[in-house]
Amino acid sequence: MAAATTDRNFCGICRKAKGISKCEGCSKIFCYNHFVDHRQELNQQLDEVEVTRDIFQQTLSEHASELKYHSLEQQINDWERDSIEKIWQTADEGRKLLLKYTAKSITDIEITLNQLTEQLKQSRQANDFVETDLCQWKEQLIQLTDELNKPSKITIRQDSKALVNKIYVAISTGKCC
Known part of the structure; x- marks a missing residue:
């Protein structure tokens, strides 16, 4: 039966014909040992994403409290x-x-x-x-x-031109993707 084994049953790392697990995320096939390694690598990447998320959440909280x-x-x-x-x-x-x-x-x-x-x-x-x-x-x-x-020669007038320019807060509502 070894001759009937196709590339799809080979481990993507060691190329041995012991491929028993397929990763649904990357569609690669792994032997048991390499599948465990692959899952550990994915867990490390998830940990990094969570740390980055935590840092961002802290930054967001600081911005919200100190607007x-x-x-x-x-x-x-x-x-x-x-x-x-x-x-x-x-x-x-x-x-x-x-x-x-x-x-x-x-x-x-x-x-x-x-x-x-x-x-x-x-x-x-x-x-x-x-x-x-x-x-x-x-x-x-x-x-x-x-x-x-009431001095007749003194009057107070306002110029028609604004002394102070009014400011506006413009908020763009453009949506991406």
Whole structure:
């Protein structure tokens, strides 16, 4: 019967005609000793896959528990910091300009008030004033008060162009294979 044995009954390792087991995964035939070796090799490979899986699972757990350290989230944090900095800087520039103009405006109001005070003193001393003078002085005080409380030359406007560009999170839904 040995002459009737085909290549399919030979062990894939030692080529002896004692092939008794076929591996369903690789379709090779092995003798008993080599089949045990083959199974041990497969078990070692499975162990390696499990170790790799365990390492990946640990990495995944770390990422899940520390999402704030993700590089994409860092990009959002950087955008936020830069945007806030631009806003603070723009607001600070506006405050400085407002303070500068307000100081000049107050100085101008003080000069006008001093002139009015001088007119009032002179009119009182000379006892030379009429009703129209009183109306004019009252109107001047109202205008100075209005200018102090709501400066007519100062307004706050917003530019139509965005100071900060909005960011978006784009998620691709492309599926592979």
